[in-house]
Amino acid sequence: MIETGIPKLDEFLGGGIPNGKTLVYYIQPGVEGEIFGLQTIHSSLKKGGTGLFVVSSTTPDIIKGQFREFGWDIHLFQDRFLFVDAYNSLIGAPSNEKYVVSKPDNIEAFSKTIIDAMKELPPSTIVFGSLSTIIDLCGEKETLEAVRTWNKMANLYDHVLVYNFTAWPYSEETLKAIKEDMFNAVISVGGISERVIFGQYFGIFKADWTKEIKKSMLFRVLRPGGIKLYIPKILVTGPFDSGKSTFVHALSTRAISVDRMGTTIALDHGHIDYKGFSADIFGTPGQERFDPIIKLLSGESMGVFLIVDSTNPTDFVRAKQMLEITKSYGLPYVLIANKQDLAGALAPEEIRKQFNLPHDIPIVPVVAKDKKGVFEAFEVLIDKITGGL
Amino acid sequence: MTDTIDLIDKLLSDLKKSGGVEACAAVSRDGLLIKSSMQKEQFAESFAAMSATMLGAAETASTELGKGVPNRVIVESTQGRLIAVGAGPSALLVVIVSPDVGLGLILLELDKSAKILKELLE
Numbered sequence: 001m002i003e004t005g006i007p008k009l010d011e012f013l014g015g016g017i018p019n020g021k022t023l024v025y026y027i028q029p030g031v032e033g034e035i036f037g038l039q040t041i042h043s044s045l046k047k048g049g050t051g052l053f054v055v056s057s058t059t060p061d062i063i064k065g066q067f068r069e070f071g072w073d074i075h076l077f078q079d080r081f082l083f084v085d086a087y088n089s090l091i092g093a094p095s096n097e098k099y100v101v102s103k104p105d106n107i108e109a110f111s112k113t114i115i116d117a118m119k120e121l122p123p124s125t126i127v128f129g130s131l132s133t134i135i136d137l138c139g140e141k142e143t144l145e146a147v148r149t150w151n152k153m154a155n156l157y158d159h160v161l162v163y164n165f166t167a168w169p170y171s172e173e174t175l176k177a178i179k180e181d182m183f184n185a186v187i188s189v190g191g192i193s194e195r196v197i198f199g200q201y202f203g204i205f206k207a208d209w210t211k212e213i214k215k216s217m218l219f220r221v222l223r224p225g226g227i228k229l230y231i232p233k234i235l236v237t238g239p240f241d242s243g244k245s246t247f248v249h250a251l252s253t254r255a256i257s258v259d260r261m262g263t264t265i266a267l268d269h270g271h272i273d274y275k276g277f278s279a280d281i282f283g284t285p286g287q288e289r290f291d292p293i294i295k296l297l298s299g300e301s302m303g304v305f306l307i308v309d310s311t312n313p314t315d316f317v318r319a320k321q322m323l324e325i326t327k328s329y330g331l332p333y334v335l336i337a338n339k340q341d342l343a344g345a346l347a348p349e350e351i352r353k354q355f356n357l358p359h360d361i362p363i364v365p366v367v368a369k370d371k372k373g374v375f376e377a378f379e380v381l382i383d384k385i386t387g388g389l
Numbered sequence: 390m391t392d393t394i395d396l397i398d399k400l401l402s403d404l405k406k407s408g409g410v411e412a413c414a415a416v417s418r419d420g421l422l423i424k425s426s427m428q429k430e431q432f433a434e435s436f437a438a439m440s441a442t443m444l445g446a447a448e449t450a451s452t453e454l455g456k457g458v459p460n461r462v463i464v465e466s467t468q469g470r471l472i473a474v475g476a477g478p479s480a481l482l483v484v485i486v487s488p489d490v491g492l493g494l495i496l497l498e499l500d501k502s503a504k505i506l507k508e509l510l511e
Contacts, residue, residue: 198394198423232421256435258442266446267420269438280434282420296445297438299419 002125002160005043006036007229007276008217008386009202013185014210019123021184021209022151022161024131028190029166031200032221036189037127037164038066039226044125044160045077052117052126054084056104057133060097071224082121084113086134107138111146115153123158131165131178140174147182184208192218199230215387220278231279231302231385236268237294237322238307239315240286243338244268246368247307248283251378255281263287267297274375277382284326288318291325298326303385304333305377308355310345310365316355332384335363336377341370394424396509400502401426404482407498409490411469414483415476415506416441423480440483444473461496474499477507 003016004023010016017023027033041051055063060083067074074081086101088094099117103109118126128134135143147163154161165178179186185207191200203216220230236244245268249255252270259265268283282301284294304326308319323333335357337348346354348363357363362380366373397415404413405426412427414437422437447462464471470486472495482503486495 193393233419256439258439266442267438269420269435271434280421280438282438292449293442293446296418296449297420297442300417300421 002044002049004040006039006227012204012213012215013207017160018209019158019160020155022154023185024163024165024178024183026179026186026188027164027166029168031189031191033189034129034164035221035227037129037162040162041125041127042072045081050080050122050124052082052084052121052124054086054128056086057130059087060085069223070226084117086110105137107142107146110138111149114150118153118157118159125160128163131163132168140170144174144177217386228276228278231277233301234279234281234303235298235301235326236281236283236305236307237326238286239318242286242307242309243368244283244286244307247336247374248281250368250371250374252281265290266293274378294325301331303381304328304331305336305381306333307336307338310337310339310351311342313346313354332381333361334377334381335361337363337365338368340365341367393509397424400505404498404502407495409487409495410484411487412485416481416483418479418481440473441481444475444481472499474503476503477510479510480506482506
């Protein structure tokens with residue numbers, strides 16, 4: 001089993017890709033998808049595996065350069081990271097790689113090199129940088145025939161095969177074969193626009209070794225960093241003086257606030273990069289006179305932290321009212337029981353009782369000023385948003 | 390769908406070409422960055438959130454006083470100016486302008502662009 005290295009995807013796939021299995025990243029044109037194969041081979045190399053990268057649309061050197069851009073140290077893997085160079089001979093340049101396809105537009109020659117490599121190498125992760133380029137050079141039918149053979153060989157020799165495929169307008173037959181028949185798993189990578197959110201997503205279309213989880217995740221590509229799951233907006237709200245700004249700052253990699261005379265008057269805005277997630281956090285003011293601003297800012301949230309001062313149960317009514325103002329009902333939310341270090345702080349279960357909070361809403365005890373519990377809270381909310389397992 | 394964002398991108402780069410415009414961004418009314426054209430991209434998200442708040446607060450203040458919806462918000466400092474205009478019910482457009490240019494032409498361009506952005510998002 002190898003891990004894809006894409007946050008959450010391994011979890012959804014039941015741990016990763018088992019040896020002998022094949023996976024295709026089925027990429028909508030115009031989306032930054034080819035990095036998926038790259039991140040997968042990197043993940044496998046990092047865990048001590050052998051990786052073979054088949055380049056057909058660019059040189060091995062450019063791929064190595066991309067590794068550097070993402071901040072991945074290539075020298076650690078030296079002899080375990082190999083290339084099949086099916087590009088340089090196209091442009092008449094010499095190649096220093098171990099495996100070279102001398103005629104990349106001839107599928108027999110191509111296939112022979114791949115099969116030779118599969119026979120020689122220990123169980124490896126073999127990533128095809130661009131299946132679409134091979135199809136463009138060798139023809140649709142011919143390439144698919146070869147891919148079928150490679151997939152069988154992979155099963156025989158315990159390799160993991162990963163393909164990047166950009167779904168250009170090929171024949172319907174070809175697209176259907178790739179999407180439905182030929183691979184053990186299909187991950188679709190596409191773009192969405194939902195009102196004002198323009199983003200890229202991936203989702204499992206098919207995976208025959210595990211229970212399929214039909215769930216789409218927004219992602220971003222960071223350099224350095226690679227693929228991060230992206231959550232455009234998490235709202236932090238709660239009554240006056242419950243510690244919202246402190247919470248935003250404790251959680252964020254960087255954050256700014258608009259506060260005057262000790263209270264937030266416009267908003268807190270923070271950005272967090274944590275465990276493969278990239279999220280923007282909006283903290284609202286708490287005082288009632290700012291309610292119009294709270295309403296203004298709360299749209300499009302994907303999840304909510306509702307902060308309460310654990311020592312101040314009289315505020316719980318206002319906290320509930322704020323859920324209403326932010327129209328957060330129905331969104332995943334987590335109650336943050338802040339100021340747990342103070343004398344008289346109620347225990348989470350006591351708060352649940354007084355608050356009349358349903359049992360499926362998590363309460364996380366936190367001391368925001370000491371950053372205690374804030375990342376746990378983040379993980380709990382992320383799990384709720386992503387339908388974690 | 391991907392086309393819309395490309396068109397917004399084009400709109401912003403055109404706007405940035407008008408004299409004196411240092412940076413600009415399309416922002417959703419609730420503070421999310423749609424697309425920006427600025428040097429320091431990592432600040433764009435905070436900038437977006439703050440601009441949406443500013444315009445929203447100005448609109449609330451002005452309508453509450455019975456003075457109608459303001460045409461724009463202009464923030465002036467010695468180092469530059471920041472102008473935010475509404476672009477329909479779901480977005481706004483923000484530009485940063487250097488301090489030494491006249492605003493007339495820029496405001497005209499800005500209103501024109503805001504109208505296009507509004508149409509793009511409909």
